[in-house]
Amino acid sequence: MITVLKSSATKEQRDHLISWLEGQGLQVHVSEGKEYTILGLVGDTGHIDVELLESLAIVESVKRVSEPFKKVNRKFHPLDTVVTVGGASVGGGSFAVIAGPRAVESREQITAVAAAVKDAGASLLRGSAFRPRTSPYDLQVIHAEGLEYLLEAKKATGLPIVVELADMKDFDLLAEVDVVQVGSRNMQNYEMLRALGHTDKPILLRRGLAGSINDLLMSAEYLLAGGNANVILCERGIRTFETYTKNTLDLSAVPVLKQLTHLPVIVDPSHATGRADLVPSMALAAAACGADGLMIEVHNDPLHAQCDGAQSLTPPQFAQLMERVRRVREAVQS
Amino acid sequence: MITVLKSSATKEQRDHLISWLEGQGLQVHVSEGKEYTILGLVGDTGHIDVELLESLAIVESVKRVSEPFKKVNRKFHPLDTVVTVGGASVGGGSFAVIAGPRAVESREQITAVAAAVKDAGASLLRGSAFRPRTSPYDLQVIHAEGLEYLLEAKKATGLPIVVELADMKDFDLLAEVDVVQVGSRNMQNYEMLRALGHTDKPILLRRGLAGSINDLLMSAEYLLAGGNANVILCERGIRTFETYTKNTLDLSAVPVLKQLTHLPVIVDPSHATGRADLVPSMALAAAACGADGLMIEVHNDPLHAQCDGAQSLTPPQFAQLMERVRRVREAVQS
């Protein structure tokens, strides 16, 4: 860590700071310049509060030379993590597609969608049995049966299932769920992350709307720090000024994350764009830029069927997309 | 609610949609144009899923004419809500200042800071006994004694106290706490909001980094929908591309919120800017633009004292600021 001191710092202030830093177990190398003095801090700086340091009046700026995340860092763990769940593998060169409806609406719906996405080549089934909604008055699609139907669909198809956890108190309900999803709104719910870090349940961690790449990795670090290394990261769009799409899918995050971490990285084009007509293009782009998989909404409900088109893909659209994704994967790997 | 249909919609598709909408209990007024058909939806549209509607292939766009939030809406409750806590009032023309250290570090520290901020005119005392940190390896300032010391400081000074709740399971620990703070990272933790909505504990709800004004109001609606109307909103900066300040304090949100809702609105310039030297200017600006109060970090710890300056204000800086804030309040009210 490098700390640049202002030229206005007195010798006494500087010595106070240096002795405080040494008290934190660090070695301090001082380089004096005409305008600035630079302190090079060597040792375990992981527990140093950068914000506190930056806030000191004599400090011009602080710069971490090494990343604050350790266990998720590819530098220290160069090999890809492969998260194995049921018969499916995520990471390490395979390509995993998680598909399913926005919300589980009925036994018939989830059964039909599950069979269809399995046929098309999906590796996992998703279903939002507990999805929180922005308004307390929005249709609340939280029926206890949702989970039950999902488990039936799992049994029928053999597909492992992914379900979002809205609150740690519901964790036990998800005993038979294969992957627990931490939603964007909970990406920095550190209590939840800490608790999940002490389980061995595979976790799908979605990037928050205002979450930087660094924030996402620090959140994953919470899970790994607790001992749970079965973590899949998911890019699903960030909040920007552009309004044609619901969020702005940050695909550059895929190669950046693949460099910085050994964890698998998947992309959700459905939530990122909010428009079914953009899902195929962005799914193909995600496959082309090195993602380890996709998460895609597929539906089968009457309203959509009648009106022919929706935010989610229909099973035939999904099957066609899977075929195109396969070709793109082959093209980039050959 | 207005729904614009594409000219490509067939009569059959249109009739399907209209009959579905009528099935939801709405009256549908159809205005046919050359290029578009407009459906005016009358009735209780609060439970209509706008995203679903927008996602239909025949729908060009959907526009809510009335706001989706009801109970927080000033239109239906024109009078200011006043949150009364201990001897302090927030909202309704009074001006409340919540002050205290970044984290409770020792009995001596919190006792000294509490006495100082009370003398300077603060109405409430804050202290982060449970503050979550971005890194699992950052200094974790979570000591059980933190809360105990805060309660002692409350008793000694008579100041009501504000403490952040990181997880609903800790709620019972906060029985003697006067105001429970919901942090930015939990602004859309709907499970927590729903649970807090069923208590009568005063809540300080902080805007999330990617939270729009509408999102903040919908989160407050969760609390009021449950029956808890003791809610204080707090603007504390949003995430933008500007990096000179930690976040970008959105002061325009203050007059906007004061128009849209009857709930009190306070401003936290300490977290928004991340720099003590900017806190006074932004506190004065907040007072000038109609905020109902401020939330300010005040510290008293040795490192800062030695180095003369920090992210937090010192007690003398805080006392001086309070005097200036008072003058600005008088100026805007006269």
Added chain:
Amino acid sequence: MITVLKSSATKEQRDHLISWLEGQGLQVHVSEGKEYTILGLVGDTGHIDVELLESLAIVESVKRVSEPFKKVNRKFHPLDTVVTVGGASVGGGSFAVIAGPRAVESREQITAVAAAVKDAGASLLRGSAFRPRTSPYDLQVIHAEGLEYLLEAKKATGLPIVVELADMKDFDLLAEVDVVQVGSRNMQNYEMLRALGHTDKPILLRRGLAGSINDLLMSAEYLLAGGNANVILCERGIRTFETYTKNTLDLSAVPVLKQLTHLPVIVDPSHATGRADLVPSMALAAAACGADGLMIEVHNDPLHAQCDGAQSLTPPQFAQLMERVRRVREAVQS
């Protein structure tokens, strides 16, 4: 266009507004609701000042039903525009790659790079002979010879050349340049756009850092309104809070633009990410999601050669990328 009036509007105010709108040549359809009155405006609303309308005290909101852009709109011109320049075509199913150095540094450099990118399959050569820099003290790479060397390279290779125009007064200097680039910082320099609209020079219009998709299309509309339909759009990243990449490449803009407009859309992964190691991934993603081409920095200068790696690709890296892009294009088209 739909205008929603507040319920507080008096009949007199409403009538004033309606008669003003009719005076603008519009038909006004009034639908009265309990809470709101909706005015449907039919006719040529293109010249109505939406901001002015929205600013009226009796107006709740204004919504354009049809897009404000006409000549760039695919609705009215469904066929792809193909910009033909020299032997190269951009748009209409072909895939054009524009490559070249960040700045023309010497005759040797540009000659060598031009030959190399041609061999690898580039269709056009770029070179920043006039690139403006953020600091007045930055190395100013503006040598009159830059353009001369580029023209020599054009002659030697047959590649048409793309050069940025920083100021309309330099336009005549670019007589032999094949495509004039309007940089991000000039995307909304309407005087320049208006002037270029009256020429028949092919234009490469780059999206601004804060430019929405709508803004970009309105800027293109300036060019087409003047009569110049030889316009290529370029996505090159927008400004967001994420700092790992220089900007955030908004690839969703590609399929969105392809739907909204008939103009060709290319992607510049070099400037968007600012990092050579991310360029291949994002170039492949751009090819996969339907872009009509790419714009890529390729260099050949001693410093980079010595240090082995840079923001730009080396000629061998570029050649390898071209091969992979070709395979992805085949995969998505088959």
Added chain:
Amino acid sequence: MITVLKSSATKEQRDHLISWLEGQGLQVHVSEGKEYTILGLVGDTGHIDVELLESLAIVESVKRVSEPFKKVNRKFHPLDTVVTVGGASVGGGSFAVIAGPRAVESREQITAVAAAVKDAGASLLRGSAFRPRTSPYDLQVIHAEGLEYLLEAKKATGLPIVVELADMKDFDLLAEVDVVQVGSRNMQNYEMLRALGHTDKPILLRRGLAGSINDLLMSAEYLLAGGNANVILCERGIRTFETYTKNTLDLSAVPVLKQLTHLPVIVDPSHATGRADLVPSMALAAAACGADGLMIEVHNDPLHAQCDGAQSLTPPQFAQLMERVRRVREAVQS
């Protein structure tokens, strides 16, 4: 400047880089660490291309220790710049208000508004005689008479006038204009800035929608580098995800700019918020946080008068605001 090299850099690569840096006239101090090598660069680093340096494969990161701007920097010019124009002063403790209509519509309008804002205490008159519009089809309020009427209003009231320059070729038309405004869209039009830097015309430089504080200062540096120190900076909102206001007014930029530069800083709450009802609150906030002045839209046209309210303030609203601003100024200065 500090350059951190990766541990993977070979000795040869490092020596190449160091000798290149020394060739640029810099002294290089090398500090070797276990994981990283740090190069401290001393000398005139203003002409070093940071992006180029960062792009080298062996470079981990580059950090400027000193700001890249010199002439606008308060460190080197601690005293406030006062821009004197006609009888008005901007900066140095005075408070200047620039007021006037959105666009000059008629002789009667501008004459009436000019008289009214003068009476209320405005120091300068603004009028958009050349304002560029987002759409080529929007009402183009560019009449040659606009400027003429403004000059008449100047003569009648004695108020100096501020007019936006859309293109350098129009500069001579503005010979009698007192302050030339560079709009947000031209903030990084370096050709225009460079040309204006060689005049002695006072310049009002508005922050761009994606312009960081650093960008704004670098643009001002262009003006001062050319010799023109009569520069007024204007904060007018940045582009964020929030849509209740047209832009997000970044008032923290005011105290930040006042620290970093000696140039006067004013605030435009009219364009930032886009809503007249928010202008008073934000004007008061700007006065409270240390701005050197305001820029406010005041109108007097029939449509607005009829409909009672608009984006601009009416003369009586403006007069009332001026009185409140005066009281806030007194409060913060006493």
